Amino acid sequence: MEYRVNRAAKVFCYAVFILWCMIVILSLAWILLTSFKTNKELYQEIWKLPGSFNLDNYKKIWSLYDLSAFFLNSILVVPINVILILVLSVPAAFVLTRAEFRLRGFILSFFIFGMGIPVIIALFPTYFLLSDLHLLDSLTGLSFVYIATSLSFSIFMLHGFFGSYPVELDEAATIDGCTPFQSFMKVVLPLSTTGIITVTIFNFIGIWNEYMLALIFIRDETKRLLSVGIYALQASMQYTGDWVTLFAGVVLALLPLIVFFIFMADRIMDGLTVGAVKG
Numbered sequence: 001m002e003y004r005v006n007r008a009a010k011v012f013c014y015a016v017f018i019l020w021c022m023i024v025i026l027s028l029a030w031i032l033l034t035s036f037k038t039n040k041e042l043y044q045e046i047w048k049l050p051g052s053f054n055l056d057n058y059k060k061i062w063s064l065y066d067l068s069a070f071f072l073n074s075i076l077v078v079p080i081n082v083i084l085i086l087v088l089s090v091p092a093a094f095v096l097t098r099a100e101f102r103l104r105g106f107i108l109s110f111f112i113f114g115m116g117i118p119v120i121i122a123l124f125p126t127y128f129l130l131s132d133l134h135l136l137d138s139l140t141g142l143s144f145v146y147i148a149t150s151l152s153f154s155i156f157m158l159h160g161f162f163g164s165y166p167v168e169l170d171e172a173a174t175i176d177g178c179t180p181f182q183s184f185m186k187v188v189l190p191l192s193t194t195g196i197i198t199v200t201i202f203n204f205i206g207i208w209n210e211y212m213l214a215l216i217f218i219r220d221e222t223k224r225l226l227s228v229g230i231y232a233l234q235a236s237m238q239y240t241g242d243w244v245t246l247f248a249g250v251v252l253a254l255l256p257l258i259v260f261f262i263f264m265a266d267r268i269m270d271g272l273t274v275g276a277v278k279g
Contacts, residue, residue: 028254034241035247056250057184061233067249069222070229071106074208077139081146082203085196088147090196093158094184098170109194114152130217137219143219146207154199161195201264205257226253256266 007159023279034042035057061067096108126145127136132234135141165188189196211227218224230246230253237246 028184028258031247031254032251034244035251037244038245040243057245058252059264060242061245061249061252062199065233065249066227067226067244067252070224070226071252073139073223074226077143077146078204078207081143081150081207084143084199085150086196089151089158089183089199090189090192091156092151092189093155094162094257095153097159097162098188100112100166102118108155111152115156121150127216136217137223139218141221142214142217145213146210149213149242150203150206154203157199158192158195158203161192161198165191197264201260204260208257 031045033050036053036055038051041048041051094102095113130136130138130141131144135140135144169187169191170183171182174180175186178186207229211224211231213230214225214228218228221232230249233246233249235261237243
């Protein structure tokens with residue numbers, strides 16, 4: 001009887017998962033096909049395939065609606081932020097995992113506590129802080145906010161990865177004459193590639209899709225990120241009715257993430273598996 005219940009539960013979970021995947025795939029396919037339509041084709045038959053696969057909508061969204069500027073801002077901001085987050089979080093996580101000092105547990109708990117604080121609570125003090133530092137309406141100031149809000153999650157994740165490797169590796173490196181820094185660079189870091197790539201993927205996707213902070217702290221239209229630019233286009237399309245061009249913009253915004261995820265999907269699964277095991 002218990003076997004039948006477990007089997008039924010497993011079948012139900014697989015059915016829900018397959019249904020969810022089909023909904024996501026069909027939704028993405030519909031958005032992609034609609035981006036090649038004309039507005040007339042969209043209004044006449046919403047589910048019909050486009051008459052021809054032309055790129056007029058993509059040319060219009062890229063030049064006429066200035067999506068290229070938003071895209072360039074995101075391409076400049078997101079990778080730099082992800083790199084800086086790794087530069088700060090990787091050594092911090094390693095020290096909190098390997099070093100022995102009195103406040104280690106408190107500091108780690110402090111970062112974990114930071115993960116539970118909603119970003120919206122810190123909006124007002126962050127806004128006034130950036131204003132006092134003359135970093136408001138600046139991509140540099142926005143980058144500081146992204147880095148600060150991403151460190152807790154990154155350190156927590158990397159702490160799990162570093163903790164999954166035995167301390168004997170460090171001891172063997174020390175016996176061979178390595179300093180703690182050399183042990184970190186030559187032993188632990190190469191073994192932690194999967195974890196670092198996983199954190200990179202999550203931060204890249206999170207910052208690329210982030211909307212609220214970019215909307216509040218950036219007022220100059222020339223400095224908008226792609227997420228804010230797409231939303232502004234959606235608002236303007238309510239008056240023009242040029243929805244197929246908006247779909248082209250959505251495809252361009254999703255394309256880097258889809259390509260990134262396709263090539264890194266195995267890394268994410270491996271990373272989550274390794275990070276779930278504590279040494």
